[in-house]
Structure formats: structure tokens, C-alpha cells
Amino acid sequence: MPNRLLLPNRRQAIQIGAGLFGLTLPQLLQAANETPGARKDISCIFIFLAGGASHFETFDPKPDAPAEIRGLWKPTSTSVPGTFICEKLPLMARRMHKVAIVRSWQGRSGSHSTGSQHIASGMESPVGGQYFPNFGCVVSALLGNKVPGVPAHFGIPVAARYTNPAGYLGAAHAAFDIKNDPIGDSSGLTKLTLEQERFEDRHSMLRQLDNLGRLTNVDDPDLRAMDKFGGEAIELLTSGGMRNALNVGEEPASLRARYGDNLYGRRVLLARRLIEAGARFVTINQAVQGGLFGAGPTNGTWDNHHLLFESMMSFANAPANIPGSYKWHTDPGPGNLPQLDMSLSTLLDDLDDRGLLATTLVVVMGEFGRTPKINKDAGRDHYPAAGSVLLAGAGIAEGAVIGATDKHGTEPKTRPWRPEDFAASIYHALGLDPHTTHFPRLVRPTPIASGTVIDGLFA
Numbered sequence: 001m002p003n004r005l006l007l008p009n010r011r012q013a014i015q016i017g018a019g020l021f022g023l024t025l026p027q028l029l030q031a032a033n034e035t036p037g038a039r040k041d042i043s044c045i046f047i048f049l050a051g052g053a054s055h056f057e058t059f060d061p062k063p064d065a066p067a068e069i070r071g072l073w074k075p076t077s078t079s080v081p082g083t084f085i086c087e088k089l090p091l092m093a094r095r096m097h098k099v100a101i102v103r104s105w106q107g108r109s110g111s112h113s114t115g116s117q118h119i120a121s122g123m124e125s126p127v128g129g130q131y132f133p134n135f136g137c138v139v140s141a142l143l144g145n146k147v148p149g150v151p152a153h154f155g156i157p158v159a160a161r162y163t164n165p166a167g168y169l170g171a172a173h174a175a176f177d178i179k180n181d182p183i184g185d186s187s188g189l190t191k192l193t194l195e196q197e198r199f200e201d202r203h204s205m206l207r208q209l210d211n212l213g214r215l216t217n218v219d220d221p222d223l224r225a226m227d228k229f230g231g232e233a234i235e236l237l238t239s240g241g242m243r244n245a246l247n248v249g250e251e252p253a254s255l256r257a258r259y260g261d262n263l264y265g266r267r268v269l270l271a272r273r274l275i276e277a278g279a280r281f282v283t284i285n286q287a288v289q290g291g292l293f294g295a296g297p298t299n300g301t302w303d304n305h306h307l308l309f310e311s312m313m314s315f316a317n318a319p320a321n322i323p324g325s326y327k328w329h330t331d332p333g334p335g336n337l338p339q340l341d342m343s344l345s346t347l348l349d350d351l352d353d354r355g356l357l358a359t360t361l362v363v364v365m366g367e368f369g370r371t372p373k374i375n376k377d378a379g380r381d382h383y384p385a386a387g388s389v390l391l392a393g394a395g396i397a398e399g400a401v402i403g404a405t406d407k408h409g410t411e412p413k414t415r416p417w418r419p420e421d422f423a424a425s426i427y428h429a430l431g432l433d434p435h436t437t438h439f440p441r442l443v444r445p446t447p448i449a450s451g452t453v454i455d456g457l458f459a
Contacts, residue, residue: 041146041359041431042359042360042361042394042429042430042431043146043275043279043280043281043282043359043360043361043430044135044136044139044280044281044282044360044361044362044363044394044426044429044430045271045272045275045282045284045347045360045361045362045363046120046135046136046160046281046282046283046284046363046426047268047284047286047344047362047363047364047365048116048119048120048160048161048283048284048285048286048365048366049286049287049302049336049340049364049365049366050116050160050161050162050285050286050287050300050301050302050303050366050367051112051287051293051301051302051303051304051366051367052112052115052302052303052366052367052368052369052370052382052383052387053302053336053366053369053370053387054302054304054308054312054369054370054380055103055369055370055386055387055388055405055409056069056070056071056086056370056372056380056409057071057073057086057088057308057309057312057337057370058085058086058089058337058388059085059086059089059101059103059388059390060101060103060388060405060409061073061074061075061084061085061086062372062407062408062409063075063084064407065372065407065408065409066408068373068374069372069373069374069408069409071308071309071374072309073086073087073088073309074087075087076089076090076093077093078092078093078094078096078097079093079094079095079096079097079399080096080097080399080401083096083101083399083401085101086337088312088313088337088338088341089337089340089341090341091341091342091345091346092341092344092345094345095345095348095349096399097398097399098348098352098357098392098398098399099348099362099390099391099392099396099398099399100390100391100392100396100397100398100399100400100401100402100457101388101389101390101400101401101402102388102389102390102391102402102403102417102422102454102457103388103401103402103403103404103405103412104386104402104403104404104405104412104413104414104415104416104417105365105369105386105387105388105389105403105412105416105417105418105422106384106385106386106387106411106412106416106417106418107119107367107368107384107385107387107418107419108124108384108418108419109124109367109368109384110368110382110383110384111382112161112162112303112367112382113162113163115162115367115368115382115384116160116161116162116163116367117130117162117163117164118367118419119160119365119366119367119419119422120134120135120159120160120163120165120283121133121134121135121138121163121167121423122135122419122420122422122423122424122426122448122449122450122451123420123423123450124419129164130163130164130167131167131168132167132168132439133165133166133167133168133169133173133439134159134160134163134165134166134167134175134283135281135283135423135426135427136152136153136154136155136159136165136175136280136281136282136283137153137159137165137166137167137169137173137174137175138439138440138448139152139153139280139281139430139432140152140153140173140175140280140281141169141173141440141441142432142437142440142448143280145278145280146278146279146280147277147278149242150242150245150274150277150278150279151175151176151242151279152279152280152281153175153176153279153280153281153282153283154175154176154177154178154271154274154279154281154282154283155175155176155177155178155282155283155285156177156178156182156267156270156271156282156283156284156285157177157178157179157180157267157285158175158177158179158283158285159174159175159177159283159285160283160285161285162367165283168441168442169440169441175283178246178270181263181266182246182248182266182267182269182270183248183249183266242277244277245273245274245276245277246270246273246274248266248269248270248273251269251273255269255346255350256269258342258346259342259343259346259347259350260333260334260339260342260343262332262333262339263288263289263333264286264287264288264289264300264333264339264343265333265339265342265343265346267284267286268284268286268343268344268346268347269343269346269347269350271284271347272347272350272351272356275351275356275360276354276356280430286340287300287301287302287336288300288315288331288333288334288335288336288339289329289331290315290329290330290331290333290335291304291307291311291315291328291329291331291335292306292307292311292322292323292326292327292328292329293329294315294329294331295327295329300336302336302366304370304379304380305375305377305379305380305381306323306326306377306378306379307319307321307322307377307378307379308370308374308378308379308380309378310378311335311336311379312335312336312337313334313335313337313338314334314335314338315328315329315330315331315333315335316330316331316332316333317330318330321378323377340364344362344364344390347362348362348392348393351393357392357393357394358393358394358395359393359394360393360394361391361392361393361394361396361426361429361430362390362391362392362393363389363390363391363422363426364389364390364391365387365389365390365422366387367384368382368383368384368387369383369384369385369386369387369388369409370382370383371383372386372408372409372410385410385411386405386409386410386411386412389422391425391457394429394430395429395458395459396429396457396458396459397456397457397458397459398459400456400457402417402454402455402456402457403415403416403417415455417454418451419451420449420450420451421451421452421453421454422451422454423448423449423451424449424450424451424452424453424454425451425453425454425457425458427448427449428453428458429458432448434447434448434449434451434453435447435449
């Protein structure tokens with residue numbers, strides 16, 4: 001049976017007559033409860049490498065290319081014979097048998113905004129702003145919460161930088177963003193609150209639904225059932241059940257150290273705790289807060305146009321050759337590359353040890369790759385023509401390397417896999433048929449993805 005959320009006739013008529021809200025949160029919660037077994041109960045941690053990580057310095061090194069392309073670092077062997085990644089990822093090198101790498105990724109936009117929106121939603125944005133919602137918002141709207149009192153979708157610290165995650169769905173389906181440092185009660189995370197606009201939007205939907213139900217005197221069990229699911233929706237908004245999940249300080253110090261006991265590592269650890277508590281989708285905007293563009297609590301970046309090799313390893317000390325018009329923002333922890341190595345390798349182990357890797361899809365990608373040729377400022381620029389994506393868990397083919405770029409990493413030499421295909425693959429892993437499941441609240445049925453599931457990605 002196609003995985004479409006359709007309402008009974010009376011509620012269809014009410015929906016058309018109202019012309020306001022399409023699939024509301026209570027209806028979606030009800031639909032999910034009415035169709036057990038229609039989908040797999042899979043969650044997702046989407047690690048968004050904001051700014052665009054270099055494929056040369058991560059998962060697609062080119063040791064035989066000229067020096068201005070291959071860079072300073074060498075490849076290293078991995079736990080998968082014949083597969084090599086950057087030598088600065090030694091922990092991940094020992095865990096490549098747990099993941100799949102897609103090396104023939106290809107985007108379309110070299111803009112942070114439109115590139116990120118395309119990656120995070122699988123849909124190209126029209127001129128004038130993002131229309132279609134990010135993956136987590138779609139999953140939240142279609143499937144509702146998995147556990148009462150636990151929101152379906154979280155953003156850490158935001159649900160993908162450069163994007164308007166909820167798109168046309170509006171504030172009612174925005175992610176619950178956790179912007180503070182996830183450690184201890186002083187962070188304020190144990191007092192989860194909703195922005196006033198979002199609460200009023202969702203509560204208004206419930207009031208409208210209740211009023212429409214009163215328009216008929218017919219004793220309809222479908223309408224009576226709305227009381228139950230309306231109550232569950234309100235519980236989602238007001239429950240204090242997230243207190244324990246949000247307190248990363250409860251984790252053993254040894255485990256926190258493995259993730260990286262700093263803002264970056266704690267955010268990845270928090271994602272695991274949220275998944276364990278029942279969240280469906282957690283988006284981590286993942287970049288260390290330091291370097292030339294890293295001031296502030298949410299705007300760390302992989303956007304290394306300058307001093308790429310210094311910036312990727314450490315922000316603790318300012319390099320001597322900083323461009324005169326820039327300021328170096330010092331951060332005591334390791335840089336993006338070693339911190340990704342620590343946190344991602346530990347996340348995979350931690351999920352596996354807890355029996356969660358089989359039911360948790362892990363996706364690691366940025367909005368584009370970086371230019372093959374190192375520029376005059378010792379950095380690499382925006383490059384949507386080629387890049388690499390890592391995936392793990394939830395049926396992903398372990399140890400697979402899918403596709404390849406040419407000898408200089410300029411473009412795929414095998415079939416390119418584009419954002420639409422990653423969207424189809426992510427939804428497929430989550431148990432949603434990407435072609436027969438439609439975006440909620442749209443009058444014209446529109447499939448949630450137009451691409452195809454990536455060949456060889458799933459075991």
C-alpha cells in the first residue's frame with residue numbers, strides 16, 4: 001500500500017471546507033497510529049558540515065594529483081582494504097567498515113544559501129527564498145512524535161544554517177532548536193520552551209479543528225478521536241519529559257572526553273541522547289567556533305577560503321600569515337577535522353554499543369565540496385561539481401564506496417548522485433516511499449522527493 005497519509009471522507013470534506021490547514025498535527029499523530037507496520041521506525045542524525053567541507057581533506061584524497069591539488073596531507077589505509085581517506089581522520093579510518101562513502105556527489109549551487117537549502121530539503125529553492133521544508137520538518141509533519149512529550153525534530157544549534165527549515169509549513173512545524181552549550185542545568189536546556197509564535201500557531205490549529213468539529217451534530221467517531229490526538233499534541237508542547245535527555249552532564253566523563261568535551265563534541269553526544277529519548281530527526285549544524293569566520297555561538301564554519309590546513313586542525317593559536325583584513329577567533333579545542341574524527345567515530349561506536357545504529361541513519365555532508373586547486377590564500381573555494389558524503393546505520397551497506405571522481409577530483413567519473421537522490425535515499429531509509437508520499441498541506445499532491453534511491457547504498 002502506498003505510504004500516503006489520507007484522511008477519511010468526512011475529515012477530507014472538513015479539510016477542503018476549511019481551506020486552512022491540510023494535515024494538522026493531531027491528524028498526523030492519528031494517521032501514524034492507525035497504520036502500524038506501514039513504515040520502519042528509523043530515526044536520523046543529520047550532521048550538516050556548514051560551509052562546505054573539502055572532499056580532498058576528508059574522504060576522497062588525490063595523492064597522485066599535482067601539489068596544488070593534492071594538498072599537504074597524505075591518504076591513510078582504512079579498515080576496508082583498498083579504501084583510503086585523509087590521514088587526519090585516523091579514528092574514522094578504523095571504522096570505515098561501519099559506513100558507506102558516496103564519492104560521486106554533485107550539487108548545483110555554489111551559494112551557501114541555495115546550496116544548503118537544496119541539500120537539506122532535496123528540493124531546489126525558487127527565486128525569492130526557500131519554499132520546501134528540510135527533511136526533519138517533513139518527517140515531523142508526516143509522522144508526528146514517536147514518544148509523547150518528545151518533539152520529533154531538533155536542531156542543534158539550528159536545523160541547518162543558511163536555511164528556513166520549515167519552509168511553507170510555517171512555524172508550527174519548525175524544529176526545536178537547542179542553541180546553548182548542552183551541559184548542566186545552567187545551560188537552560190532542562191527548561192525546554194517554545195517560541196510564542198510557534199506555540200500560538202499550533203494551538204490555533206487545534207482550536208480551529210475543535211470549532212469545525214462543533215459544526216456538525218453527527219456523532220462521528222473520527223471526529224471524537226480528535227480529542228485524544230489534540231491532547232497528545234499539547235503534551236508534546238508542554239511536557240517536561242525531556243529534562244534527562246537534555247542533561248549531557250549525566251554522561252560518564254570518559255565518554256564525554258571521547259566525543260570531545262567541548263561545545264562541538266557535546267552537541268553530537270546530545271544528538272545521541274535525543275534519539276535514545278525518542279526524537280525522530282536531529283540536525284546538527286556542525287562546525288567548531290573559531291578561526292577567521294567562527295565568532296559567535298552558532299556560526300562556526302568549514303568555509304575555508306583562507307589557511308585551510310591551519311584552520312581545519314586547530315584554532316588555539318593564530319597563524320602568522322593571517323590576511324590583514326581578518327581577525328582570528330581563538331578556540332581552545334581542536335579544529336573541525338580532528339573534532340569530526342573524534343565525535344563521529346564515537347557516535348558510531350556509542351550507537352552500536354546501545355543497539356541503536358541499526359535503527360538510526362547517520363548522514364554527514366555539507367552544501368558543496370571545495371575547489372580542486374588551492375587558491376592564493378592557501379584555501380579552497382566553493383565547488384558544487386564534486387564532493388563526498390558519509391552515511392551509516394539503518395541498513396546502509398557497510399564498507400561500501402559508491403562512485404568516484406576523476407583523478408583531480410573535479411567531477412564524478414561515474415554516475416553523479418545529486419541532492420534529490422540523497423533525499424530519496426534518506427526518506428527510503430526512514431520508511432517513507434519518496435515517490436508516493438506527498439508533502440502535507442499542499443493542495444496539489446507533490447512527492448517528497450523526485451530523485452532515486454542511490455544504487456548500492458543499502459545492503
